[in-house]
Amino acid sequence: MGEQATYVESGKEFTRDMNYIPDRITATPGVSADPLDETADRGSARIDVPTWPVEPGRYRLVAAKACPWANRSLIVRNLLGLQDVVSVGMPGPTHDARSWTFDLDEGGLDPVLGIERLQQAYFARYPDYPRGITVPAIVDVPTGRVVTNDFPWITHDFFFEWREHHRAGAPDLWPVEQREEMERVMRRVFTEVNNGVYRCGFAGSQEAYNDAYDRLWTALDWLEDRLRGRTYLMGENLTEADIRLFTTLVRFDAVYHGHFKANRNKLTEMPNLWRYAKHLYNIPEFGSTVDFDQIKEHYYVVHRDVNPSGIVPKGPDLSVWTA
Incomplete structure (x- = not known):
């Protein structure tokens, strides 16, 4: 994920910040299709979070291939056959302290969102967003605003909330x-x-x-x-x-x-x-x-801070x- 540039705190163990934008995209606004309504990364259910409607073509998944958490969302999107339902933007493999960037795209701009940095989608919704600019993130294409970056829930909701748009024979990922x-x-x-x-x-x-x-x-x-x-x-x-x-x-x-x-x-x-x-x-x-x-x-x-030379083996x- 695109956290801050410093990862190692001297004398301390690493603790992951699991506070993400909690919004969800659901088939029925305010209602989850999953009766258990939890994910194992979170460990408990979330209630009273903002919801957005399922709409094919409305959202863009921004997911760098370099990132393992984003990699999940790409695999699930493929398995469920959502390629024509939720578009995907792919930043390059490196980022600075500010943001992931679309340096793999022509002109360094995401061809759908028209932005150079994923940070721009975050700031479009939260001008003073205080946390790391992370992938995966889902962006509302019409407004250019980030919807959510809560990675366990993105794949969870791809399965439970987008069922109507799954390909025939899609696997049951949550039996x-x-x-x-x-x-x-x-x-x-x-x-x-x-x-x-x-x-x-x-x-x-x-x-x-x-x-x-x-x-x-x-x-x-x-x-x-x-x-x-x-x-x-x-x-x-x-x-x-x-x-x-x-x-x-x-x-x-x-x-x-x-x-x-x-x-x-x-x-x-x-x-x-x-x-x-x-x-x-x-x-x-x-x-x-x-x-x-x-x-x-x-x-x-x-x-x-782990590899100061930046040399890639x-x-x-x-x-x-x-x-």
Whole structure:
């Protein structure tokens, strides 16, 4: 995500700011189609938040391929067949302390929103927006104003609120009969793995790093064991839980192993997790959203307090994903 330029606070452990713009896009204004109305990253339901109507063509998803949290939204959009319903804008892999920028587009402007920086969409709604300019974000195209950047809810609502516009045969990413267990699995994946690698990489003390490292590998060993004899985290059917884990696994050897010092071993050295991750990568809706060059450039160039030189390593050999 596009947080501030400084990530490491000396002597402190990394704590992620989970305060995002809470608005949601719902099929029925003010009413959620999901009776449980919660996501595992948040851990509790949100009530009385502003809602916007589901309208094909009205919204633009801004999601950088470099970012794992944005990567989720791209995968879900693909799996559900929302490509012609919600357009997508893709910033380049690097950003400064101000904002992600559309430097991959002609003239450095998003071709639909006509803006150079995602920050402009945030400021169009909140002129004094005090937090980081993060992706993924959904922007209201007619007004150019940001709607939400609350990443767990963006994919949640793509599934529950945009059902009328899903492609035929779209996967059931939130199966009712497995929902309770799936919420527990996703919560552990988020705290210990998705956020766990950041807790390692942005630790401000040896003690904080050691604790983060131990927690991360305890969780990865648990997942390695869980995937023994399973195709997916919940069994034989793909769910949102797999999407959330994949975006960390696909970045693991490329950046987290070295850059974030999560280096007990590589993903390719964990048979079940490697088989699982490679299987997901070779599903077109997953693999098409991954750009290893952008991923490496983002982490090694943007995180100057971790990598002051900004040098991007040539390795590792990432052809193993398609071999």
